[in-house]
Amino acid sequence: MSAPTSSLTKLFRILKDIASSPFGFLGLFLTLFWIFVAIFAPLLAPFSPTELIQPLVKPLSYTKNGQLLILGSDHIGRDVLSRIIHGTRPVLFWSIFATFPAYFIGSSLGLAAGYYKKSTDTILSFIANLILSFPVLVLYLIIIVYLGPSGSNIVVAITFASSPAIFRIVRALTLDIAGRDFINAAQIRGESSLYILFIEILPNAKGPLIVDFCLRVGYTAITIGVLGFLGLGLPPPSPDWGSMINSGRPFALFMPHMVIFPCIAISSFVLGLNLLADEINHINSRI
């Protein structure tokens, strides 16, 4: 039994387990669907997201040149469907990768606080609570306004705002795990603190962290959408969903398709992640 096949079969078994409940299946389907769309965006999109075809075409209508625009076009004539498909890329990319630094910082400090306790914990927890007492959007606004809207600045903002929450989760898990006998066993065979933190403790916290990851990617996608909606999103021409909604809002009255479809896209993506998180949580608690 070699390691790679066993971990692949394990992954397969977990996916099968998730898909065996209807909600889990829906969550998995929606999530994988959007990941698939993001990966194959150029192949799936009928047009370029920036190509000006014909303004304000209604869904399922033909242009003068006889091209079918399934979801219609926007006020300057770009195909809404193509923009949504291409929009998956920045949204998924930034919402997934913006959470990584937050996990790195949040888990490292959480492990340290939960393991060393005492003053390390007091100080780190105080700082975490300090950041957490800023309303999230206030934090984003200050950071984005000061640094300017761009993908990497979104990462900075998300890292800053999410790390304390992750810190809290990891700290609580570490406090629990560090009291178990196998940690004592590692201590009395003279293992280094780094080994204990990252090999003995961290893997045992992965269950709740995976659940949190799914939820957090969803929230991050919403946040990026909100920033786009407020006009602080990724700079054009990158077609992120929030910005599409923002630019389409003045036309929403008579051309609702320009805003409704991006709304459905982001809602279904977040719904998929939430359902997935719920189901994984369910499976975790059963073991």
Place this chain on the structure above:
Amino acid sequence: MDTQTPLLEAKNLSIAYSTRSGPLNAVINFNMTLHKGDSIGIVGESGCGKTTVLLALMNYLGKNGIITSGDIFFKGKSLLSMSQQELTDIRGNQISMIYQEPMSALNPCLTIGKQLFEVLAFHSNLSPSEAQERTIETLHDVRLPEPEHIMTCYPHQISGGQQQRIVIAMALLSRPTVLLLDEPTTALDVTVEYGIIKLINSLKQKYGSSMIYISHNMGLIRQTCEDLIVMYSGHAVETGKTKDVFSKPSHPYTQGLLKCIPSPAHEPSERPLSPIKGQLPPANDRPKGCFFGPRCHFFKEGLCDNPNGIPLEKTPFHPNHFSRCARTHELEKLEQPPTPKAATRASSSTQDTHPLLSIQNIKKNYHVQQSLFSSLSSSKTKTIKANNDISLSVYKGQIVSIVGESGCGKTTLAKLILGLEKPSSGSISFDNQNISDLSVRTRDTSLISHLQMIFQNPNETLNPSLSVGYQITRAVRKFNPQLSKKDARKKAFKLFDMVSLSPQIFFNRLPMHLSGGQKQRIGISRAFAGSPSLVIADEPVSALDVSVQSSVIELLHKLQLNENCSLLVISHDLSLVRYLSDFVVVMYLGHIMESGPVRDIFSPPFNPYTEALLAAVPIADVSISKRDDIVLEGNLPSPFNPPKGCPLSSRCHRFIEGLCDTTPPPTQKISDVHSITCHIPIDTLKSQPPIFTTNPNQNNQKETKS
């Protein structure tokens, strides 16, 4: 209701749990009849189905429990066909239950008074003042001091023993006809347990309730129940009067169980343990015929593997004594399995002049800070004296046991020796090296590998996310840095063999795929990865089932002899201690009460605490009678506020007022090696009769119930 109708009757009851991988049969074809005044004990190891039976008797099996066949009758009426309303009327009124973990059985957000009151409010027509009166009377009956005050408390404000008395009072309030007890003392200390058992026995007489008592402890059942059902893997394998079953066990499983229990009344050489081989079959993969077959010494092909199953048959000894064994009638004539040779231990305690481990006047205080702010005003910190002037020595090849109940400071002592904590004062030397100030981080590899530990809880001793093979190899490499990867793996394989687990099967498994006993074996092998000279074993078997316990004890014994290392065993279980050790130290509230060679500890003179501990041990062996006049009253004092004078003075049955509660007791030497810390003169202590008396004639033994 005529007297012939039994109170509670289970007929051909089978219960299954529906799981994702299909239904699991938890109880198969179970029969039981409870008449008025009966007391039935159901005994068995974890997973045998006893708790399921008990919950079914209340028709409460949760969402996924299904009664697949059979029925349960309460006073002749089927419980399974009752409406929700009828069930609600019976539960807590006619049938009540006493639970395993009193802390979690009580609602943390409601006062005790409220939780007691509602029973009467829903099940009786008593007026509030009558209800109040009844409640106070019942609290008096369970011997709780100041009932009026306790009723205003929340559960977390009282001790574990008191909580259990509340749970008992709650069950008794409505004067039920049937009382169900689900391991009511498992979460409690031995001396507290003994008090509860005596209480249950006296209440049984006073209220005349019938009861069903489930436990894994045969000794407790012997003290409380007239009738006995032994369960194994969902089957009742033996039923009968408790005294008949214990004096003439007729099923090989019952016989095996009784032989697994170490006896505090015998020298280990008189009564060697013989473990049951193998382990409980999983509920979805039971063997054909007799479920005990694969573990049974008397297994006979073509007879015991009858695919139609083995019926419960009358034994030749008593008309009401049944056994589910195909060979019941010939069992007595068959050759018994060979009793393993008693471990012959050279008592090496005095061979060496220099101890391997020497602890001198160790003290350890913990300062508990109330909060950030009170730490600024340093006067408010409270001090717990976890260890108070402890001295002891362990010689090479010796097994020393530290005995005591929770809070006695035995685990703190282990931490001090291992360098996880630093002593407040005193010295610890190991192999002539002072290690008291060496924390585990500053110890070198050789010292670390010579001083290892075995942990109590098999579920916590191994990291659940790493394979057991990796964990053992890691320990091997840590203790023997010179070994190559390949050699370390080889050595790890050897360690697996040493604890009788096949490395081919187990090496790559995660801990969750191992049974409790197997996990404990892996934990033991890890401690022996670096050829240790002293291994500390913290309650090494207390979390294991009886049949597994004895094989792990055997393993420890064997390893200790083969590796010629010393063992420091920490335990609350005196039977285990007598079986395992050369030298015993008895601790209470951070103080050493008595220390001496094992033989001296188990015979007079006793320190009153040792005496009480011994008297509290439940004994299953019908050939042993026990004194029952010694009970420690009350609860363990708060560690923040220990009694002045002798630590035991608040609970001692030999308490001398004006002396014990004011002056710390002197340590009196009985011999070079045996000493007792007590105010009472040695001669008085010497005149005490022994706790246990052996009665070789088993058939007319005397019951030792209160």
Place this chain on the structure above:
Amino acid sequence: MLLFLSKRLGLLLLTVLATSFIVFAVLELDVDTVAVKVLGGYSTQEQRALWLEENGYNRLFITRYAEWLSNFVQGDFGYSTRFKRPVGDFFWNYLGMTAILAGITMAIVVPLALTFGILSGMKETSLLDRVLSFICIISTSVPEFASVILFSFIFVFTLGILPGTSSMIQGFSWKELVLPVLVLVVYDFGYIARITRASMVEVMHTSYVRTAILKGMPFKRVVTVHALRNALIAPVTAIFLQFPWLLSGVVVVEIAFAYKGIGHLLLEGALYHDISLIEMCTVVAVIVVVLTQLIADIICMFLNPRIRFS
């Protein structure tokens, strides 16, 4: 108990102080950018230097912070460059508007979410539970800006029964409050309901609930007396932790419906680099958050005797 409270209060003050310091440092540590923001990008180097000198910006940072803090405590919140008025003159009106919005929202969300959570957690995996859970998970998945669009589309464009903006130019109007409140309720209640459900499910599995059932208590009493109080401890904390979220959520709704609350001020302040306004908004937001946490702690203390009597 008093000790516990005073400790919390001390921590609260410390937090507010620390956050105000951070905000001040972020916004005013670099004096040159302050000058640029106040005087605009086209001001000359000399003008800026003069302005900085006149307004005492060349003093030590700590001195400036101390002065700002003492002014702040005395009610002088600085001058808004965007509104060309002292911040204190208009801020409280906006805050009041947000308070109305948040208050009405919470008054609807809390009972609704608790009912949903309790009903669904009381009988896990029942049909009712599945339906309610799905509604809640949709509620948490749809971002506010999406529900703004959706509800506007339904109630404003299609049905035409509600106004599309809530600027309240002609004075206070309940009708204009409906849509903002609706969006916030939908955005918020799912989360609290889910926490309540999780807590309820956990409590229904505890031994003490089993004790209550086997004591022969009717199911209704088991739920209302034995389970509920324990199950409320977690949601209470969650409800009050919702305030930072609600304050953020308010920004989107206020912008979308042109509602004149502090979310509006915050975005204006941020977009126009109005330093005093941002400082005011942030500090007030932090005070609100910290105060709500204190209230949550006090309520928890009354729900949970283990904290009350320790």
